[in-house]
């Protein structure tokens with residue numbers, strides 16, 4: 001969704017008058033709107049126009065103070081991923097944003113909120129026609145194929161999206177047109193010529209100072225071309241002050257804090273960007289970001305802007321890569337202000353997955369294939385690795401070696417093996433039945449206090465969108481559980497019989513209760529794995545479906561509950577490097593080598 005700024009105002013105008021060709025559209029627009037020839041409108045004029053068209057109050061700073069996670073249970077929590085550009089198939093970068101969005105959505109659902117996760121594809125732009133021609137298909141066939149590839153990847157990655165938007169979907173056009181009409185009527189669109197250096201891949205004009213040697217685009221490393229064209233521009237300068245006020249009064253509006261600093265830096269040099277914007281009006285929001293709102297309209301409801309807005313706007317969170325920060329944190333809010341609509345509560349710009357230090361992207365073609373990863377390692381491992389290993393906000397590099405070591409150490413060893421060992425001992429010594437409630441078993445237990453603290457830490461980290469730290473806190477519960485198991489050594493207590501054996505049976509209840517808590521707390525990140533844990537603890541799928549974060553409180557397991565037979569919940573992955581060199585990482589020592597994707601293999605509980 002790199003800012004495709006020039007052609008799409010014409011697409012947008014065609015929404016107003018779809019029968020016009022691009023050239024006639026321009027003339028038509030000009031003739032119809034004589035009020036609006038100059039670059040800058042006087043503020044008093046625009047304020048009057050604005051007052052006429054602002055049926056919804058602009059919340060600005062006041063309403064944007066909460067971060068996305070603070071909405072109360074029962075509230076609607078809307079979050080969006082970028083609408084991905086269909087110039088090529090999805091890659092791991094596109095998957096990364098969507099996995100993160102899904103984890104946040106699942107966490108918010110656990111808090112009892114109604115969550116609407118919006119994702120989709122942007123199907124307007126020059127590059128699409130080129131990509132379609134290269135494959136010998138029409139643009140619409142091409143869009144159908146690529147957008148389907150996104151949907152099917154989302155399915156394989158267990159993405160629980162609510163709305164999948166295609167910007168070519170006529171259902172959204174009426175709403176987008178209404179949005180656009182407000183901005184137009186507000187006097188914030190004008191027409192001018194522009195000439196400059198243009199990056200076809202970004203589909204935007206570049207400031208010459210940004211360019212690398214040979215006038216190459218710094219993102220795509222390909223030469224920009226000199227281009228001159230008539231265009232439409234948005235009067236961004238009118239909203240400069242309000243935007244600055246929003247940033248000052250609401251530091252949560254842009255996250256993480258260093259992205260806020262980046263946006264502040266942009267605002268400091270605002271006059272430069274006013275100029276830049278005049279030559280490259282961010283027109284896409286009408287079709288793209290406008291779709292964030294139109295997505296909220298009920299499937300069978302009226303297609304009106306007001307109806308869409310009342311279904312959940314403003315969004316709690318726009319999750320984006322840092323490449324489109326300016327677009328979402330400056331242009332789009334200004335346009336929302338122009339249209340008299342509330343701003344999203346938070347725009348979070350995460351970092352890039354990189355390959356050899358370069359942003360992985362469709363245009364550079366240096367992408368990591370997510371389908372391959374999912375088929376090789378399974379969705380739980382892929383989701384866990386990227387959310388755990390890339391600190392959310394920063395850039396991160398992928399290495400298969402590291403991937404395998406991490407998921408083996410964390411998911412197979414720390415979590416999977418602990419569950420397996422405990423259930424093995426329970427089967428052998430307690431007929432797979434809990435001897436007592438977990439609340440009773442843990443009376444006075446320091447381990448229980450540790451688990452409670454860690455799960456609370458995980459909640460706070462999820463709430464703050466620190467997904468890696470949330471994973472870490474959950475993993476620490478697993479580490480504490482392993483420590484407890486090793487210190488208590490219930491296998492030898494059972495051998496002693498009598499009171500020691502009773503204590504050992506209680507220890508198993510305590511560890512399994514910790515596993516239950518892990519299963520809930522890690523479910524936003526690796527839902528399939530957590531379901532398998534939950535099932536082993538004797539719960540049904542329905543019980544898992546209705547579980548809430550409140551149930552991470554200690555005491556869910558009851559005496560008499562029968563556990564399933566131990567069956568490993570996460571298969572260790574064979575590391576080809578280690579096999580080839582004959583070395584084995586101590587963190588991820590494979591007990592059982594597996595060739596198939598994430599199919600659990602039996603593990604032997606040595607103590608049992």
Ligand SMILES: Nc1ncnc2c1ncn2[C@@H]1O[C@H](COP(=O)(O)OP(=O)(O)OP(=O)(O)O)[C@@H](O)[C@H]1O
Pocket residue numbers: 001002082083084085086087092093094096097201202319320321322323324351352353354359360361362363364
């Ligand atoms: N390397 C990456 N790391 C993290 N997120 C990425 C990466 N590449 C793309 N994304 C996600 O996709 C969004 C951009 O979508 P787009 O469809 O333009 O993909 P792209 O691969 O960056 O395209 P291009 O290479 O043509 O610029 C980013 O804002 C981000 O959410």
